[in-house]
Structures are given as structure tokens and as C-alpha cells.
Amino acid sequence: MKKISVLIPCFNEEKGIANVIKDIPKHKLKALGYEVDVFVIDNNCSDKTSGIARDNGAEIIHEPRQGKGNAIITGFKNLPKDTDIVVMLDGDNSYKSHEMLRLIEPIDNKFCDVVIGTRLSGKMHDDSMTFLNRAGNWLLTFLVRVAYHGNVTDVCSGYFAWNKKVIDMMLPHLKSNGFSIEMEMITKMARMDFEIYSIPITYEKREGTSSLDPINDGLKIMYTWGRNLTLKSEKLSA
Ligand SMILES: Nc1nc2c(ncn2[C@@H]2O[C@H](COP(=O)(O)OP(=O)(O)OP(=O)(O)O)[C@@H](O)[C@H]2O)c(=O)[nH]1
Ligand SMILES: [Mg+2]
Structure with a gap:
């Protein structure tokens, strides 16, 4: 059996x-030959997220350092060694x-190394994203396409699938x-010449309350875009 490990970073979900x-x-x-392991990364949840996740068959990983990046990097570090494909979603x-x-499917068929679910070119429900966030995402996506020649259509998406080999090579270079x-991973994967493609997905209004700060977080994402511009692929393969 091949293995898919699903990572779900959670702060009160x-x-x-x-x-x-x-x-x-x-x-x-399973019919495709995959067993699925689900990992919920509990990022200081003060609600019932962990208990509910465990009752539904997930394994819980605790990450006390606040932030989605910390949660994801810890998830990557805890992946079972025999994982073939890694999936991340909110x-x-x-x-x-x-x-x-x-x-x-495109990874299983060796079409590419990385697939990003795209909301901007997908089925985005009307009330799922504010106008400001949508405009910011279009801008950031445009900037990545121009400067990194990244074949992406939604650079702030949180739905990814990777061939596990990509994670092994990318992980030592992640610090966000x-x-x-997401911006750090996409810009570094582009510099590492991984084949990235986008698949349209559905995006609905979130359950629970958002804690994303569009201006502050948007500026930090933009800074990450700029900081990696001078990165050389040789440095990332070292
Ligand atoms: N806000 C926040 N989310 C975290 C944190 N750590 C992990 N997450 C999880 O990261 C995922 C993405 O965060 P969201 O708050 O949904 O951010 P978003 O999807 O960009 O925006 P909205 O869904 O519109 O709020 C969710 O599953 C969160 O629970 C954290 O420290 N803060
Ligand atoms: Mg979300």
C-alpha cells in the first residue's frame, strides 16, 4: 500500500x-492503492478541536509556537517516513x-511534483473571500508569475499536494x-525547479472566526516574495 499523509494545521477549529x-x-x-494517515497540528487550541479530531481518527501533534508556518513545518517534521504523498488543507x-x-491524481501519475488547489480560478463562493483579500491574492499571484515564472494561479491557497520527495528537499530551507x-514554499519550490500545477477547487466561507489580518499578513507575504527574489537555485540544493 502507498501512503498519503494529510496535514491539517488548526488554531481553534x-x-x-x-x-x-x-x-x-x-x-x-484505498481503491487507488493508498492508505491515509491524518495529522491535526494543534497550535495552542483552547477549544475542543483536538478531542473532536481524535474522535474522528486523526493523530494529534502539538505545536506551542503560534502561527500557521510553525504548525506546518512541525507537521512536515513528523511525517511518517514511508509517506508517498503529502496533502495540506485548513x-x-x-x-x-x-x-x-x-x-x-497528477502526482500519482507523475505528471508533476506539486499541485496547488486554486480558488481564484476555481469555484469560489461569493461570501468566502473579501474584496480586499481577493485583490491582494490576484496581485501577489501576478507578482509570483512574473518574477519566479511560477505556474500558479492562487499563491495564497492553503490546499496543496506534494510528492514527499519535495518536502524532504524543501523542509531544511523553510523558516516562515x-x-x-505558502509564499515561502511556492517561491522556493519555483527556484528549485519543481513542476507546480494548479487545479480548480471549491472555496466556501470558513466555519468559525477568522484571525487573518489582511494588511499586516499581506505585507509580510509581500516581504517574503521580495526576500526570495535573489535566491539562487544552487543554494537551495545544498
Ligand atoms: N489564524 C491562525 N491560524 C492558524 C494558526 N496556526 C494554525 N492555523 C490554521 O491555519 C489555517 C489557515 O488559517 P485561517 O485563519 O483559516 O486563514 P485563511 O484561510 O487565510 O483565512 P480565513 O479562512 O478567511 O480566515 C487554519 O486551519 C488555522 O486553524 C495561527 O496561529 N493563527
Ligand atoms: Mg481558512
Whole structure:
């Protein structure tokens, strides 16, 4: 059996986490020859996220350093060694875990190394993203396409699938602790010449309350875009 490890970083996601885990298409993936391990990274949750996740079959990893980047990097470090494909998505049920097969198929077929679920070119529900966030995402995506020649259409998406080998090579170079983690991963993967493609996905209004700060976090993401511009691929392969 091949193995898919699903990472779900969570900061107080008791409203969404059960459905995110339940809707993972385990039976369809089994038919493709995959077993699925689910890891919820508990990033200082003060609600019932961990208990609900455990009741739904997830393994809990605790990360006390606050921030999505810290949670994701710790998830990567705890991946089972025999993982073939890694998937990441939010715990707020805004991304649909039942659409996971669509991200996995191009990697399973060796079409590419990385698949990003794209909301901007996908089925984005009207109230799922504010106008400001949407405009910021379009701008950041444009900047990545121009400067990194990255074949991406939604640079702030939180739904990814990777061939595990990409994680092994990328992990030593990751340092973002917050919401810049996706920009850091995309710009570094582009510099490392990994093949990245985008698949349209559904994006719905999140369950629970948002703690994203569009201006502050947007500026940090923009800074990460600029900081990696001078990165040389040789440095990343060292
Ligand atoms: N806000 C926040 N989220 C975290 C943190 N650590 C892990 N996460 C998780 O990271 C994922 C993305 O965070 P979200 O708050 O959903 O951010 P977003 O998807 O960009 O924006 P909204 O869904 O519109 O709020 C969620 O599953 C969070 O629970 C943290 O320290 N702060
Ligand atoms: Mg979210």
C-alpha cells in the first residue's frame, strides 16, 4: 500500500474540523492503492478541536509556537517516513477534503511534483473571500508569475499536494512562522525547479472566526516574495 499523509494545521477549529476529516475520500483512495494517515497540528487550541479530531481518527501533534508556518513545518517534521504523498488543507472546512483526489491524481501519475488547489480560478463562493483579500491574492499571484515564472494561479491557497520527495528537499530551507509559509514554499519550490500545477477547487466561507489580518499578513507575504527574489537555485540544493 502507498501512503498519503494529510496535514491539517488548526488554531481553534472545533466548528469545521470534524467535516474536514470525515469528508476525506478514504475509500476511493484505498481503491487507488493508498492508505491515509491524518495529522491535526494543534497550535495552542483552547477549544475542543483536538478531542473532536481524535474522535474522528486523526493523530494529534502539538505545536506551542503560534502561527500557521510553525504548525506546518512541525507537521512536515513528523511525517511518517514511508509517506508517498503529502496533502495540506485548513481545518475550517473552507477547502473541501472530498476534492482531494483531484490534487493527488497528477502526482500519482507523475505528471508533476506539486499541485496547488486554486480558488481564484476555481469555484469560489461569493461570501468566502473579501474584496480586499481577493485583490491582494490576484496581485501577489501576478507578482509570483512574473518574477519566479511560477505556474500558479492562487499563491495564497492553503490546499496543496506534494510528492514527499519535495518536502524532504524543501523542509531544511523553510523558516516562515505565520501566513507567509505558502509564499515561502511556492517561491522556493519555483527556484528549485519543481513542476507546480494548479487545479480548480471549491472555496466556501470558513466555519468559525477568522484571525487573518489582511494588511499586516499581506505585507509580510509581500516581504517574503521580495526576500526570495535573489535566491539562487544552487543554494537551495545544498
Ligand atoms: N489564524 C491562525 N491560524 C492558524 C494558526 N496556526 C494554525 N492555523 C490554521 O491555519 C489555517 C489557515 O488559517 P485561517 O485563519 O483559516 O486563514 P485563511 O484561510 O487565510 O483565512 P480565513 O479562512 O478567511 O480566515 C487554519 O486551519 C488555522 O486553524 C495561527 O496561529 N493563527
Ligand atoms: Mg481558512
